[in-house]
Structure formats: C-alpha cells, structure tokens
Amino acid sequence: MLCKIKILTKDSFGLDTPPVKTSHPNMAAYLSRLHHISLHVSNVEKITSDLVSKFKFNLFATRLTDRSRQLAFRKGAAVFVVNERPTRGDVRLNEELEGTTEGYSAGPHRDNAGKYNQDASTKCLYDVSPHYSVDTVSNVCFEVEDVERSFKTLRQMGCNFLVPPTTVQDESGHVTYSVVKSIVGNVCHTLIDRTKYEGSFLPGFDVIEKDGSLNEEDISCPITHFDHITYACPRKTTHQVMRWYEKLFGFQRFFIESNEDVDEGFVVNQEGIGLRLTAMEYWKCSKAGIALPSVNKNEPDCKFVIAESLPEQGRNQVDTFLEKHRAPGIQHIGLYTNNIVSTAHVMAEAGVQFFSPPLTYYTEVGKQQEIEEAGHDPQVLAQHGILLDTDLHQDPSSQSTPSENKRYLLQVFTKPIFEEDTFFLELIERRGATGFGEGNIRALWRSVQAHMENQRVDSHGA
Numbered sequence: 001m002l003c004k005i006k007i008l009t010k011d012s013f014g015l016d017t018p019p020v021k022t023s024h025p026n027m028a029a030y031l032s033r034l035h036h037i038s039l040h041v042s043n044v045e046k047i048t049s050d051l052v053s054k055f056k057f058n059l060f061a062t063r064l065t066d067r068s069r070q071l072a073f074r075k076g077a078a079v080f081v082v083n084e085r086p087t088r089g090d091v092r093l094n095e096e097l098e099g100t101t102e103g104y105s106a107g108p109h110r111d112n113a114g115k116y117n118q119d120a121s122t123k124c125l126y127d128v129s130p131h132y133s134v135d136t137v138s139n140v141c142f143e144v145e146d147v148e149r150s151f152k153t154l155r156q157m158g159c160n161f162l163v164p165p166t167t168v169q170d171e172s173g174h175v176t177y178s179v180v181k182s183i184v185g186n187v188c189h190t191l192i193d194r195t196k197y198e199g200s201f202l203p204g205f206d207v208i209e210k211d212g213s214l215n216e217e218d219i220s221c222p223i224t225h226f227d228h229i230t231y232a233c234p235r236k237t238t239h240q241v242m243r244w245y246e247k248l249f250g251f252q253r254f255f256i257e258s259n260e261d262v263d264e265g266f267v268v269n270q271e272g273i274g275l276r277l278t279a280m281e282y283w284k285c286s287k288a289g290i291a292l293p294s295v296n297k298n299e300p301d302c303k304f305v306i307a308e309s310l311p312e313q314g315r316n317q318v319d320t321f322l323e324k325h326r327a328p329g330i331q332h333i334g335l336y337t338n339n340i341v342s343t344a345h346v347m348a349e350a351g352v353q354f355f356s357p358p359l360t361y362y363t364e365v366g367k368q369q370e371i372e373e374a375g376h377d378p379q380v381l382a383q384h385g386i387l388l389d390t391d392l393h394q395d396p397s398s399q400s401t402p403s404e405n406k407r408y409l410l411q412v413f414t415k416p417i418f419e420e421d422t423f424f425l426e427l428i429e430r431r432g433a434t435g436f437g438e439g440n441i442r443a444l445w446r447s448v449q450a451h452m453e454n455q456r457v458d459s460h461g462a
C-alpha cells in the first residue's frame with residue numbers, strides 16, 4: 001500500500017521569505033553528506049535484477065505509481081535510486097517539461113517553475129524526469145543543512161535550478177529538496193534536508209522492512225560506501241568544472257599524486273594512453289573552519305574525479321563515453337570494499353563481468369613481486385582481473401621499514417552495465433593509498449581498449 005504523502009511547493013508551504021543576507025556574499029552551499037545517486041534507465045527490471053542478484057545490493061524502498069517507478073537499493077552507506085526512464089510513448093509530459101530546461105532562475109520564470117516542479121515531482125520525486133535517450137547516471141543527491149538558504153545563495157551566484165525548494169511530507173515528518181543543474185552535461189544535484197524526517201528513507205517511498213542483522217552477503221561482499229564518482233568531460237573543460245564545484249559547493253582539490261601539477265592535474269600521455277585526471281573532495285570544509293553538526297566525521301567521503309581525454313594518443317574510452325552518452329556525465333562509480341578478492345569472487349559467480357588485463361600483467365617479475373610483497377597471491381588476483389598498484393611516494397615521516405610502510409590499492413572494473421556503453425562500476429580496496437594507481441590506469445586502459453577494438457571488429461563483421 002502506498003503511504004499518504006503531500007507535496008508542497010515553495011509557495012504553498014509559505015517559505016517565501018525575503019532574501020537571506022549571508023555574511024559572505026560568496027559563501028557556497030556546504031554539503032553535509034552524499035545521500036544517494038540516481039540512475040535513469042529504460043529497463044528497470046534488468047537493472048533491479050543485476051543490482052540485487054549480481055551486485056548484492058538490497059532493494060529497501062519503492063515508490064510505485066501509475067506514472068513512474070522509483071526503486072532504492074542499498075549496500076552499506078551506498079544508495080542507488082533507480083528511476084524508470086520515460087519511453088517514446090510517454091513523451092508528452094516530458095516535452096512539456098523540456099520547454100523549461102532553462103530552469104528555475106531568478107525573475108519571471110518563477111511561477112512556471114512551481115508548475116514544472118509539481119508536475120516533475122509527481123513524475124519523479126526528488127529528481128527531474130529527463131527525456132534522455134540513453135540509460136544514464138545523472139543525479140548525485142546531497143544532504144544540506146538548509147535547502148532554502150542553499151537555493152537562495154546558489155541562485156544569487158548564478159546557478160540554474162530545475163526544481164525550487166519543495167517539501168514532501170508523510171506521517172514521519174517532512175523533507176525539503178531542490179534540484180540544481182550542474183555544468184557537467186546532464187548531471188544534476190538534488191539538495192535535500194531530512195533533519196525533520198524520522199522515517200528511514202524519504203517520504204513517498206514504501207520501506208521494505210528488513211531485520212538489521214548482517215547476512216552472508218554483507219560478510220562476503222563488504223561494500224561500505226561510494227569511493228569516487230568519475231566524470232567524463234570534453235577536452236579543456238576540467239578547470240571550468242573544478243571552479244564550479246569549488247565556488248558553489250566548497251569542494252577542494254584533492255591531489256591524486258604527490259608530485260601532481262596544480263594546473264595540469266595527473267596526466268598520463270604516452271603509449272596510446274591520453275588522459276588527464278583531476279580530483280576534488282567535499283565536506284573537508286570543516287578544515288576551512290566550517291563545522292557542520294550533521295557531518296559525521298567518521299563517515300568516509302566520496303571523491304569526484306574529472307577525466308578528460310588528450311588528443312595526442314588517439315581515440316579512447318573517455319571519447320567513447322562522450323559519444324555514446326551524447327553528453328558529458330558520470331562515466332563510472334567506484335564502490336569501496338573491505339575485501340576486493342572476496343567481493344569480486346562472489347560477484348563473478350553471480351554473473352558480473354570484469355575487465356581483465358593480459359595474463360602477462362601477473363607474471364611480469366616486477367608486478368608479481370609487488371603483489372606478493374603486499375601479501376596477495378598473483379593467481380588469485382588474476383582470476384578476476386584485480387589490479388594492484390603500490391604508492392611509490394611513501395610517507396617520509398613514518399618510522400616503519402619501507403616494506404611495512406607500503407601503501408597500495410586494488411581495483412577491478414566491470415564491463416558496461418547498461419545496454420549502451422554509458423556506465424560501469426568499479427570495486428576498489430585501499431590499503432593506505434589514497435589516489436588512483438597509474439599502473440592500474442594503464443592496465444585498465446589497455447583491457448578496455450582491447451574490448452572496444454573487439455566490439456568494433458564484431459560489429460563490422462556482423
């Protein structure tokens with residue numbers, strides 16, 4: 001049975017207070033935590049079945065109406081909301097909405113936005129309902145302290161809002177949210193305040209009760225949170241994207257490598273690989289003296305990685321994403337696990353396909369030794385294509401011997417999980433290393449490149 005909810009737009013809830021005077025005219029909207037990431041897909045059954053049976057996520061909340069389906073899945077602190085993407089027969093409402101893609105900015109659009117918002121909310125709550133032509137991961141939803149204030153501040157700073165502050169309530173309380181359009185392709189951010197809500201997820205969703213005890217899969221597949229979100233962006237746009245997140249959300253630069261150039265980022269530009277990576281992190285804003293009471297300092301953060309392809313080395317996976325996705329956007333998400341070997345094993349048994357580097361990767365003398373020194377068995381890693389990269393820049397202040405002090409990370413990448421090559425997942429286990437391994441990027445790059453070439457051969461041969 002659907003629980004009773006009420007959706008109130010800004011005006012009907014009487015929240016239209018005079019503009020807030022912020023002490024800092026340029027103060028960004030500070031984010032408390034990542035709440036969920038939303039997917040828009042045409043085949044909800046397929047993704048549901050994959051997330052549950054292959055990736056071992058738990059379906060824990062649903063919102064099913066005659067006009068839309070929204071399903072929420074959890075694994076540790078990682079929450080995905082899967083939204084049904086409108087298909088061709090269902091474009092009328094979306095075309096109407098598309099007319100307002102300029103969004104909700106200050107001034108005369110305001111009344112329209114209320115309508116837009118209400119229609120959009122009934123269609124797809126806590127998000128916009130895009131008429132997008134391919135499956136896509138397009139919304140990273142953040143909890144904020146005060147949606148109304150964030151809305152006003154960000155709007156003053158020129159941000160484009162697709163949904164103005166909107167309150168949804170049920171018998172457990174109310175939440176307020178607003179949706180802001182980012183400057184990266186179709187990526188939006190829902191800002192949500194759920195401090196006045198006592199239910200376990202969000203009003204409008206029916207929560208499927210589960211007992212809180214750990215099940216077998218939580219132990220064999222210990223995924224705890226989203227480690228990073230990687231954007232594929234067009235050439236020469238990294239700086240603009242970084243500035244946007246820094247200025248509006250208080251993100252801070254995160255150096256992938258200790259000797260990374262501030263302007264250039266982390267560049268791999270040789271042997272057929274042309275990639276610029278730049279990373280940012282959020283809510284380390286407490287560093288800047290802004291301590292938010294709702295921020296749990298023990299909760300690990302999620303980094304944002306901007307990947308840009310470089311022209312010198314030929315076509316690559318970032319270019320492929322931009323073409324298939326028809327716009328910049330979220331190319332992949334790294335899921336953090338405390339045990340990558342066990343997680344990859346369980347998932348592979350359940351049918352997840354991983355990219356594997358060539359077998360020589362595991363038998364090269366240097367790599368074999370590196371894997372063994374880290375206490376792993378090259379054959380076990382080879383079984384599922386798990387890559388290991390040691391951080392060569394060790395902490396000089398450490399008292400321990402070089403081998404005790406070794407920091408490394410393990411990664412494995414899935415094949416695309418949507419019908420078109422517009423998204424994949426990654427498993428990552430960090431043993432002290434905080435960046436992204438250059439060796440892993442090279443190995444991943446080669447296996448993806450080989451896969452792309454095989455596909456091209458297949459499609460030409462067919």
Ligand SMILES: O=C(O)C(=O)Cc1ccc(O)cc1
Nearest residue numbers: 230277305307317318436441
């Ligand atoms: O190494 C990682 O996990 C990254 O996220 C970096 C990255 C970005 C884009 C690619 O196409 C491949 C690797």
Ligand SMILES: [Fe+2]
Nearest residue numbers: 230332334426
């Ligand atoms: Fe990644």
